[in-house]
Amino acid sequence: MATPRLRPTTILLTTALAFGTVGCTAVGATSSTGDSTAVGASAENVAAVWDSSTVHSFSVTFDEDEYDAMIATYLESEEKEWITATVVIDGVTYENVGLKLKGNSSLRGLTTDADADLSSTNPETLPWIIRLDKNVDGQSHDGATEFVVRANSSETALNEAVALDLLEAAGLASEEAVTARFSANGSEEVLRLVIENPEDTWMERELGSGLLYKAEAGGDYSYRGEDAESYTDVFDQEAGDDDLTPLIDFLQWLNESSDEEFAADLGDHLDVEAFATYLAFQDLVSNMDDIDGPGNNSYLYYDSDTGLMTVVNWDLNLAFGQANVGGGGGGMGGGGGMPEDGEQAEGMPTDRPTDIPEGMGDPGEMPEGGDMPTDGERPEGGNAGGRGGFGGSNILSERFLADEDFQALYQEARETLQAELFDSGLADDILAAWTETLTDEATDLVDADTIETESETLSDAFPS
Template identity: 55%
Template structure:
């Protein structure tokens, strides 16, 4: 049986039981090491387009002038416009699909000379045709990466699921636009309604932190958060998010310690911070990309921090410190393409979550959470637990071996076997180190 997805719900509950408890470590009843109950669902191995044992074929036909205009608009305003495209996935053609640029640092410095096949994209099959989807998914993200194989992100996502945290299905693809030479690209689920229904039980709202935003409280006017958070699912309602930000920024230390467990899945967040440090992903919740989602559970009124963006996991190993690669080719960054490394050098080490230091940024939740000794201890315990569960057990090596085999046996026309071996060895060094 291939070690891809995990039984997330069972692991999340187990993590809460192992880390949680009503009594504080110090005996102070104002601090709890348990949080609101997690609402994660069991997620089975992907199938169809999300069968990770297969290199999938994805080709797109789109008007060249429309793409050029899209790039010009992004250069001038930062706006990511949609264009209509024909998308063929594993031989099945979808007409009138939507296509737009996807990313922030991965688009920095993009020029008119960029090859569309090398750019990061969001494909939305139901943008112009209601209900159009493939195997239950209407949105697919074609990821950028600093390596040729994207093994670092692929492995990290499988380990994230094994850790009992909400992850995304990911597959390798042979990807091309308008008949250009195909590139090896990692394709992952977008965190949309389809993804939320697969990963969480009950009604809720999903918010995405914008790369240029922060977690500050800006008053109770929703318009003040336009460039800070995007709501990805549910009817427009920023009230729960605004209330949470108000609490994070304005509560006393005593109230924060006493009340956060009623507002946040504390055990899951500790495990999240430990995981990001373990896989050496500095571009996380308090990294330069502000990469995180907040999922609000309408039943419990609590939030769960959802991990996002692992293309710099394992320190970006495999592709050096920065250059973008869509995969394949000679490993050089294509003409006109930006680096995927955010501005600022990669930090050495970093605190829980991997952020901070050069290139990092502060995050009020991380700072206040880890300032509470009991919760800082949870992070350390979670890191020890995850080291045993993911690394010492041999699971990470098994996952890395499976992904390497898929690329070596099925993607030889897209990437050299020596490159796969070299980049796998770099990750293996992190795992064994």
């Protein structure tokens, strides 16, 4: 069994990058009955399933009729239904597992047309959530119950893997991630990135005991009244006791407070320093799909002890300028690679979509207030310049960056992260570790030259 490598936070605190053991060996894969003797993941003790120094193996098997019905339901209503699957993780079999599509833009182009390049006949290319305990209470693997099989437009997904490690090193809540051989219903194996799904166990480890809300792609941070039903399809509670009251109260204050009240009292409602760090991090990794992006990607965590909200990162598959090819997950086994010098990624549609959701802006158009920044300044009104893609906005970031003192806090966080994550060489060493793992263990899935090229392109995208 491979030993887990050190997490970036440990590396950063010791100021010396090293990959090796964490002082404890995770043991005891779970049986299909759900009994477990595994050691769960923690900040210093990462279970074997999250050992990113090796390429893991995930395979899923399911009934084709159930799968076809699930795809048909999604195409008709965009509802994502659970189906039942048998899942094998690193040689351990689990029965009666929940399996569901996971994603939004990564599912564009999904079709039942067997002649299409990206079709429902290629489930190994789709983004998935695997939930071991959906139908069997307590069923887990090394203490982990939920896995997200990510979509990425590159063949290696190095951009997201590295970004997640850097997110952890920045002191923000992050998900464990591993590369894996993934197959579905006996398909050929493809290389995929598998990460944790934020839920109760993850929340308690990374953030504490409280409430966790996921912002839905079609929603925003507007106040819609006191009725919790008004927030259906806007926010979805992912962890903690069902209670939208703290979220609704926060959104009301955010939308109704005066500029003076916002400046004076934001610290009574939000972890201000964490949010400044979050914004600075998103800009440094050139992630266009963050809180300001078209997917409204974020979680809000409510700390019941402090009464503060924290904006939590979600979705880094477009980090470092990766183009979103969309459609059926893009396929980490067959994407277009990382674009260079503004070149359009292979497979990226050349025509502009006409069915742009309201409020998402025109593709390629800078969002309102989003002039190109100077001297590293994040533009008022949302995304940093140079991200491209759909424009977006978020009332929290807009108001935050419009305030001189909060803007200064953001600038300070940006300078600190630049020095600690990039100037220090930490990002280069993290990239080298992921690249080495793929080169040693995955060249049968992705050509060695492709791994080297995508690694070099990613390195060139690091800010300096």
